[in-house]
Amino acid sequence: MHPVVLKQVGKTYHLDAVDVPALSDISLEIRPNCFTVISGPSGSGKTTLLNIIGCIDRPDHGEIVVAGQDVQKMSDDALSDFRARHLGFIFQNFNLLPVLTAYENVEYPLMLTKMPAAQRRERVLALLDAVGLADRAGNRPGQLSGGQRQRVAIARALAPAPKLVLADEPTANLDSQTGAAIIALMRKMQREHHVSFVFSSHDPQVLAEADDAVFIRDGRITSVERRTEVPA
Numbered sequence: 001m002h003p004v005v006l007k008q009v010g011k012t013y014h015l016d017a018v019d020v021p022a023l024s025d026i027s028l029e030i031r032p033n034c035f036t037v038i039s040g041p042s043g044s045g046k047t048t049l050l051n052i053i054g055c056i057d058r059p060d061h062g063e064i065v066v067a068g069q070d071v072q073k074m075s076d077d078a079l080s081d082f083r084a085r086h087l088g089f090i091f092q093n094f095n096l097l098p099v100l101t102a103y104e105n106v107e108y109p110l111m112l113t114k115m116p117a118a119q120r121r122e123r124v125l126a127l128l129d130a131v132g133l134a135d136r137a138g139n140r141p142g143q144l145s146g147g148q149r150q151r152v153a154i155a156r157a158l159a160p161a162p163k164l165v166l167a168d169e170p171t172a173n174l175d176s177q178t179g180a181a182i183i184a185l186m187r188k189m190q191r192e193h194h195v196s197f198v199f200s201s202h203d204p205q206v207l208a209e210a211d212d213a214v215f216i217r218d219g220r221i222t223s224v225e226r227r228t229e230v231p232a
């Protein structure tokens with residue numbers, strides 16, 4: 001089953017009296033267990049598309065099925081619950097809670113689930129270990145480097161065992177060496193956790209790693225490159 005299917009999705013922002021068309025006639029299938037990169041020039045609609053796939057924003061029209069669910073039909077409350085259970089998010093500014101430690105940031109999404117405390121602890125420690133931060137669990141984001149913060153964000157995104165992780169320009173605020181290490185880590189986690197990753201990115205390093213690359217311009221898909229066989 002494809003984790004995301006979009007059919008003729010459109011979105012226009014209304015800014016005072018001005019209509020700003022952001023996406024037109026987007027039809028796309030995101031393959032399971034893949035790295036999919038959405039690429040295009042500034043203002044082409046990448047973030048808008050990612051927000052719609054991540055159920056943060058709703059399209060004006062069209063169909064969208066995420067993890068087998070017709071999300072267009074869900075109420076706002078049902079959609080929030082669906083997002084918390086099935087989707088993970090990684091942002092260019094890391095978006096960690098500054099007053100919480102690395103451990104608490106990763107634990108946070110699990111507090112919204114009914115996971116028992118002992119199991120929660122085991123999962124958080126395993127994820128921090130997997131991203132190479134076992135010894136930094138007690139540090140707050142302000143005591144971590146950019147690359148380390150993004151590692152915490154990756155662990156947090158994977159904590160609820162999502163089906164899909166959305167990453168908006170995840171390497172934009174990192175130098176190229178740190179960015180390369182973060183891409184390698186996301187690839188490793190994507191394979192180990194059998195999850196689909198969808199990125200928006202300008203970064204050639206992210207594009208080079210993609211299984212699928214979706215190019216957009218002026219809110220329309222100009223091409224889709226399927227570069228690899230569907231992983232088992």
Ligand SMILES: Nc1ncnc2c1ncn2[C@@H]1O[C@H](COP(=O)(O)OP(=O)(O)OP(=O)(O)O)[C@@H](O)[C@H]1O
Nearest residue numbers: 013015020021022041042043044045046047048049
């Ligand atoms: N909240 C908003 N209100 C009005 N217009 C918006 C809003 N968000 C985005 N837009 C417009 O929608 C279009 C697509 O924007 P979007 O942020 O999706 O592009 P992008 O490809 O992610 O750009 P960038 O690479 O610069 O982040 C642009 O014309 C933008 O100005």
